[in-house]
Amino acid sequence: MSWVLFTLGAVFLQTGRNALQSRLSAHVDTLGVTLSRFLFAPPIALAYLLIHSLFISNSHTAMGDHSLTLPSFPLRFITLVVLAAVLQIAATSFMVTLFKQRNFAIGAGLAKSEALVAGILGTLFFGSYLSVVGWLGIVLGGVAVFILSIGKTLQTGKTARINPKTLAIGxxxxxxxxxxxxxxxxxxxxxxxxxTQSAAWVLLWVLGIQATGLSLYIALVKPIIFKQLMRHIRTVVLISTVSCLGSVCWFTAMALQHVAYVKTLGQIEVLLTLVLAHFWLNDKVTTREIVGLILIGVAATMVMWA
Structure with a gap:
């Protein structure tokens, strides 16, 4: 069940990163906010890989052989990490764009459809086998997130109609x-x-590709973004650090368990966000939100024991 601990760690770190990126998006271009997630992350990922390879992976060896062996990287591996790197940049850009939408809550809820999408695609194309209980938990989690996403809109008496643009972006x-x-x-x-060591290598590759590729693209297309980032350098460094540590947890959890289960459990991020809003911003928790939170709790329990 170590994947559960890694997922919970990822949730806490991701919640903090999203809050920081949301604040930065008010001052920096969307591409710049996206780059802030990766810019200073590769050195942190490298440090984690070295510590893991030299000490954690070899902690059970009789001689305590602290050596780093460079594995071979087949073409399939390189193709997969390149695709992952590009798609995560796209996903992050879409998410940052959602920050600027009026009905952000609905868009963010739709973005959380990743658990259900991962379950379907994983079963069809990646050979994942999910139990009946696991599928029920995934679907239940999706329903819960949607209920929570439209809750605030319905509470104010406004139409819960979803803007087509927000729908598409989400x-x-x-x-x-x-x-x-x-x-x-x-x-x-x-x-x-x-x-766990493979996940560390994947993380280093993905972050290296993302930081290098996106930096070069911005330098060619919109170099002024670097000046925007320099004005908020402390926030950028903090975002990169928190994001990298969160990715360590996500990548490790997904290496150990089916993606759909990890992402369904990760939906408790919504619960954490509402709790923070209630205690820090004095937002009232509605009956609809309580129902949604209970459903998320049930869904998380189902995938943990699937």
Whole structure:
């Protein structure tokens, strides 16, 4: 059940990162906010890989052989990490765009469709086998997130109609996140290493590709973004750090367990967000939100024991 602990760690870190990115989006272009997630992350990922490879992976060896062996990276692995890197950039850009939408809550809820999408695509194309209980938990979690997403809109008496643009952006974000996670899991299972160490290599590759590729693209297309980021350098460094640590948890959890289960459990991020809003912002919790939170709790329990 170690995947559960990694997922919970990822949820807490991701909640903090989203809050920081949302604040930064008021001052920096969408591409810049997206880059802030990756810009300073590769050195942190490298440090984690070295610590894991030299100490954690070898902690059970009789001689305590602290050596780093460079594995071979087949073409399939390289293809998977490149696809994962590009799709995660796209997914993050869509999510940052949602920050600027009026009905952000609905869009963000649709982006959380990644658990259901991952379950369907994983079963059809990636050989994932999910139990009946697991499927029920995934569907229940999706319903719960949608209930929570439209709750505030209905509470104010406004129409719960979803703007087509927000619908498209939300679903695109969820689909890209789902494919990213599936490719990450496949890449982790490609290397002949312990899964947690494979996940660390995948993370380093993905972050390196993202930071390099997106930086070059911005330098060619809109270099002024770098000046925007420099004005908020402390926030950018903090976002990169929190994001990288969160990715360590996500990548490890997805290497150990089916993506759909990990993402369904990860929906408790919605619960955490509502709790923070209630105690820090004094937002009232509605009956609809209580129902949604209970459903998320049930869904999380079902996938943990599937």
């Amino acid at each position: 679903l695109a974000s969820g689909g890209c996140f789902a494919l990213t996670s599936l490719f990450v899991r496949e890449a982790s299972h490609t290397l002949t290493l312990p899964l």
